[in-house]
Amino acid sequence: MPRLPDPRFAPDCAIAVDGKRIAARAGESVAAAMLAAGRPLLARSAKYHRPRGPFCLAGSCGSCLVRVDGEPNVRACRTACRDGLRVETQNAFPSAAHDLLGVVDRVTPRGLDHHHLATWSRLANRIAVRLSRSLAGLGRLGDRAPSPYPPAAEERFDALVVGAGPAGLGAAQVLAAAGRRVLLVEEAARLGGRLRCGYALPDEPALGWAYEIAQAVRRAGGEVALSSSALGLWRDGGRPLAAVHADVPSPRLRLVRADRIVLCTGGTPQPPDFENADLPGILSGRGLAAALAEDGVVPGERAAILGTGLEAEALAARLRSAGMTSEVVAGEVARARGRARVSGLVLAGGSLVDCDTVAVATVPAPACELAREAGARVAFDPALATFAIQAGEDGSTGVPGLWAAGEATGARSAAQAALAGRRAGEAARG
Amino acid sequence: MGKRIVCACEDVTLEEVRRAFAAGHRDLESVKRYTGFGTGPCQGKSCLSAVAREILRLGGTPGEAAPFTARPPLHAVPLAAFAAMDSAALPMDAGVPVPPAGPQARPRPNGPLPARADVVIVGGGIMGLALAYELSVRGVTDVLVLERDYLNAGASGRNGGGVRAQWSTPTMIRLARRTLEICARFAADMGVNVWFRRGGYLFLAPTRREVVRLEANLALHHRFRLRTRLVTPGEAREIVPELDGTRFLAGAFNPDDGVVFPWPFLWGYAARSEARGAKVRTFTAVTGFETSGTRIGAVLTEHGRVECETVVNACGAWSKEVAALAGVALPNRPTRHEILVTEPLKPWLDPLVSVLGTGLYFSQSQRGELVGGMGDPEEPAGVESGSTLRFLARFAREMAACAPITAGLRVLRQWAGCYDVTPDNNPVLGAAGFENFLQMSGFVGHGFMMAPAVAELMADWMTGRGRDEIFERFTVARFARGETVPEDFIIG
Numbered sequence: 001m002p003r004l005p006d007p008r009f010a011p012d013c014a015i016a017v018d019g020k021r022i023a024a025r026a027g028e029s030v031a032a033a034m035l036a037a038g039r040p041l042l043a044r045s046a047k048y049h050r051p052r053g054p055f056c057l058a059g060s061c062g063s064c065l066v067r068v069d070g071e072p073n074v075r076a077c078r079t080a081c082r083d084g085l086r087v088e089t090q091n092a093f094p095s096a097a098h099d100l101l102g103v104v105d106r107v108t109p110r111g112l113d114h115h116h117l118a119t120w121s122r123l124a125n126r127i128a129v130r131l132s133r134s135l136a137g138l139g140r141l142g143d144r145a146p147s148p149y150p151p152a153a154e155e156r157f158d159a160l161v162v163g164a165g166p167a168g169l170g171a172a173q174v175l176a177a178a179g180r181r182v183l184l185v186e187e188a189a190r191l192g193g194r195l196r197c198g199y200a201l202p203d204e205p206a207l208g209w210a211y212e213i214a215q216a217v218r219r220a221g222g223e224v225a226l227s228s229s230a231l232g233l234w235r236d237g238g239r240p241l242a243a244v245h246a247d248v249p250s251p252r253l254r255l256v257r258a259d260r261i262v263l264c265t266g267g268t269p270q271p272p273d274f275e276n277a278d279l280p281g282i283l284s285g286r287g288l289a290a291a292l293a294e295d296g297v298v299p300g301e302r303a304a305i306l307g308t309g310l311e312a313e314a315l316a317a318r319l320r321s322a323g324m325t326s327e328v329v330a331g332e333v334a335r336a337r338g339r340a341r342v343s344g345l346v347l348a349g350g351s352l353v354d355c356d357t358v359a360v361a362t363v364p365a366p367a368c369e370l371a372r373e374a375g376a377r378v379a380f381d382p383a384l385a386t387f388a389i390q391a392g393e394d395g396s397t398g399v400p401g402l403w404a405a406g407e408a409t410g411a412r413s414a415a416q417a418a419l420a421g422r423r424a425g426e427a428a429r430g
Numbered sequence: 431m432g433k434r435i436v437c438a439c440e441d442v443t444l445e446e447v448r449r450a451f452a453a454g455h456r457d458l459e460s461v462k463r464y465t466g467f468g469t470g471p472c473q474g475k476s477c478l479s480a481v482a483r484e485i486l487r488l489g490g491t492p493g494e495a496a497p498f499t500a501r502p503p504l505h506a507v508p509l510a511a512f513a514a515m516d517s518a519a520l521p522m523d524a525g526v527p528v529p530p531a532g533p534q535a536r537p538r539p540n541g542p543l544p545a546r547a548d549v550v551i552v553g554g555g556i557m558g559l560a561l562a563y564e565l566s567v568r569g570v571t572d573v574l575v576l577e578r579d580y581l582n583a584g585a586s587g588r589n590g591g592g593v594r595a596q597w598s599t600p601t602m603i604r605l606a607r608r609t610l611e612i613c614a615r616f617a618a619d620m621g622v623n624v625w626f627r628r629g630g631y632l633f634l635a636p637t638r639r640e641v642v643r644l645e646a647n648l649a650l651h652h653r654f655r656l657r658t659r660l661v662t663p664g665e666a667r668e669i670v671p672e673l674d675g676t677r678f679l680a681g682a683f684n685p686d687d688g689v690v691f692p693w694p695f696l697w698g699y700a701a702r703s704e705a706r707g708a709k710v711r712t713f714t715a716v717t718g719f720e721t722s723g724t725r726i727g728a729v730l731t732e733h734g735r736v737e738c739e740t741v742v743n744a745c746g747a748w749s750k751e752v753a754a755l756a757g758v759a760l761p762n763r764p765t766r767h768e769i770l771v772t773e774p775l776k777p778w779l780d781p782l783v784s785v786l787g788t789g790l791y792f793s794q795s796q797r798g799e800l801v802g803g804m805g806d807p808e809e810p811a812g813v814e815s816g817s818t819l820r821f822l823a824r825f826a827r828e829m830a831a832c833a834p835i836t837a838g839l840r841v842l843r844q845w846a847g848c849y850d851v852t853p854d855n856n857p858v859l860g861a862a863g864f865e866n867f868l869q870m871s872g873f874v875g876h877g878f879m880m881a882p883a884v885a886e887l888m889a890d891w892m893t894g895r896g897r898d899e900i901f902e903r904f905t906v907a908r909f910a911r912g913e914t915v916p917e918d919f920i921i922g
Contacts (some may be wrong), residue, residue, distance in 0.1 A: 062471030137798025375528030
């Protein structure tokens with residue numbers, strides 16, 4: 001059952017992947033269409049030509065790069081399907097599904113030490129340099145130059161809020177209520193961040209709340225920009241200057257100055273670190289839950305859930321309600337099995353969990369990059385085992401004009417994140 | 431096969447991280463450079479924490495596990511996006527990342543500091559390390575190299591990796607040609623790959639004035655038996671079909687020039703000089719000098735004092751600051767130059783291309799990335815290493831004009847390094863201020879490609895084996911005497 005049996009989710013177009021027709025829904029991501037088609041394998045890895053497929057489903061990892069209509073290295077999870085879209089797998093000969101260069105992985109069980117490869121003779125080295133160059137790189141150069149972007153002129157807002165998950169929505173709510181003109185930017189095509197997963201955890205705001213806040217932001221003269229990624233917080237001209245890349249309706253760059261910047265960048269899904277954790281079919285739980293809720297994607301029949309706590313349980317329940325068998329894995333995973341996609345997990349004790357999908361519901365790593373560019377401090381959080389932005393109760397980062405809230409500052413429930421966002425909004429409101 | 435992949439973009443395994451740590455690459459920046467983790471399409475979003483965790487588990491300190499420098503952009507978008515900006519509306523700025531306020535935990539030095547050494551080389555870039563190696567080969571093994579940061583933290587780890595013999599003075603041609611020879615045998619001689627590839631250098635002349643410069647160099651090049659030839663726009667497009675042939679009048683191409691991957695040069699020189707008895711100490715900043723009369727007697731560092739016979743100042747852009755610690759004034763003017771790298775593509779570009787006048791240059795790295803930079807005439811002097819939108823705007827527009835299809839290439843990362851500029855674009859060599867305070871700086875934007883050859887000559891000179899003319903001509907005293915012959919074939 002590739003899709004939930006709901007007419008809303010019925011395919012209405014087709015894309016071509018390596019010449020093969022794949023049914024899809026116009027507007028959903030290429031990665032979602034491939035998961036629904038039971039084909040998580042989308043690429044081969046850079047060095048060992050290992051099978052790769054979408055992992056984060058949120059534009060952060062680099063595992064789903066494909067060639068789309070002649071443009072190389074495009075993220076399948078950020079590319080909307082439309083009828084006739086031409087998708088080609090990359091870095092594989094002849095195709096990702098049957099890649100002869102997959103032999104590289106098999107003949108290098110301990111990896112390939114590129115620093116010392118063929119350094120024993122000048123001739124051998126020259127040959128190795130030539131050979132390795134011919135194998136390097138992902139996609140081929142594009143078929144044509146892109147259309148020029150429209151000129152980017154500076155725009156001013158009272159506040160820039162990065163991320164429209166619970167924290168960003170909370171901050172935007174307070175700022176808009178105070179009459180501030182807010183630009184709320186969100187990478188995804190939809191509002192809500194993790195609220196899109198439909199977990200309905202205790203105290204979690206409903207998704208409808210996000211749309212109410214979007215209305216309020218617009219009423220206050222602000223703007224909600226979806227499919228819009230903050231590329232960085234530069235300082236050209238001596239004050240923070242954000243560049244935002246808007247993907248739709250056609251690509252454009254926006255330059256945004258705002259005296260108040262609230263970073264609610266959330267977390268980046270982290271792949272597990274056991275053996276073969278890079279196999280296709282091992283997916284970010286939140287990405288998968290959103291694809292299920294929004295596109296009806298059911299990626300397989302048997303799911304194993306990694307992680308603990310309410311979110312892992314909620315994800316397992318969501319997948320069960322979609323008709324999959326779905327269990328939270330108890331115990332440490334030693335390795336994943338499978339060739340073109342995951343077929344099971346071997347636990348440290350030796351027992352086997354039979355599955356065709358692994359959904360990762362561990363706490364994501366706080367997305368600290370923008371904060372670090374701006375000079376905010378981050379620290380390694382031993383409990384999370386990742387870095388987190390150091391922010392006060394009111395979201396203050398120590399950098400004038402910069403606040404941070406939500407999962408970017410550490411593990412927070414959606415309810416906690418929304419509250420932290422509101423507090424940061426109050427501090428930024430002035 | 432079973433592998434624990436920690437960085438899925440670059441296929442870096444957990445075992446590689448462990449091997450790097452065991453080999454002495456203990457801090458996260460060094461592990462990044464040695465393994466390549468975090469340098470692919472996701473730029474570390476999915477692997478930074480995992481590697482930090484592993485470094486801590488292996489016994490690294492919080493300072494060693496600190497995240498690598500944040501480099502924009504956060505998402506890989508095409509150059510065309512940045513070409514949409516008007517750089518004139520973006521005034522010059524120090525750039526990002528902004529250093530956080532307050533003290534930062536620093537990694538530990540990689541070993542104890544000796545109480546004395548015959549030769550102390552300040553600066554663990556390619557100049558200092560190549561010199562340490564060449565001295566050790568000549569029997570001078572009581573050498574200590576002091577590096578303030580990790581290896582490759584300065585310009586040696588930040589440059590575009592071009593090596594060319596196409597220069598405008600006999601001295602530079604001679605030095606560069608020697609470096610090209612060393613590059614060709616470095617991997618086999620030093621046991622580490624530097625991915626030297628002779629794809630040639632293609633200079634493009636957009637105006638008649640630049641054509642005259644190329645023509646003037648040609649006779650000199652032929653005198654030195656370089657295979658440089660002038661090419662028409664049509665011929666240039668046979669070498670690089672993606673060029674817009676209407677944007678330049680002529681070009682000069684030498685097929686024997688090439689590109690390298692800079693980082694392993696430092697590892698190779700460091701490892702081989704240490705194997706012969708030299709010491710290389712990272713995360714050990716020099717804080718001052720003890721002087722007496724005409725000599726420096728000891729070097730002071732944050733971790734203690736080292737007595738010495740000879741001090742070599744090989745600090746690149748920081749040479750002026752370090753010389754000032756001894757009260758010696760150098761005329762060097764460190765100047766930031768910005769650079770970027772795009773997503774990796776299959777091989778499509780063989781030579782390094784440089785456009786005279788604009789300073790645009792670009793090449794394709796061994797891994798398939800486009801590596802390119804461009805100088806900015808408004809850049810003030812000063813040691814800065816922040817990244818700006820202004821650079822992205824300027825580079826993207828020039829790049830798209832030069833080779834329109836490259837507007838579709840996605841930018842993965844931008845950074846900056848410092849050129850160590852002198853008034854005549856030639857180096858500062860020989861003693862300055864004190865009879866045992868030797869200078870090895872001022873190589874502008876081409877120090878990396880000169881270092882292997884200069885280090886040989888410097889080691890010969892220091893050990894009395896030879897006295898190359900560069901040690902007569904390029905003394906700091908020449909500036910006071912007005913005996914300067916400018917090198918004008920600087921790019922970037």
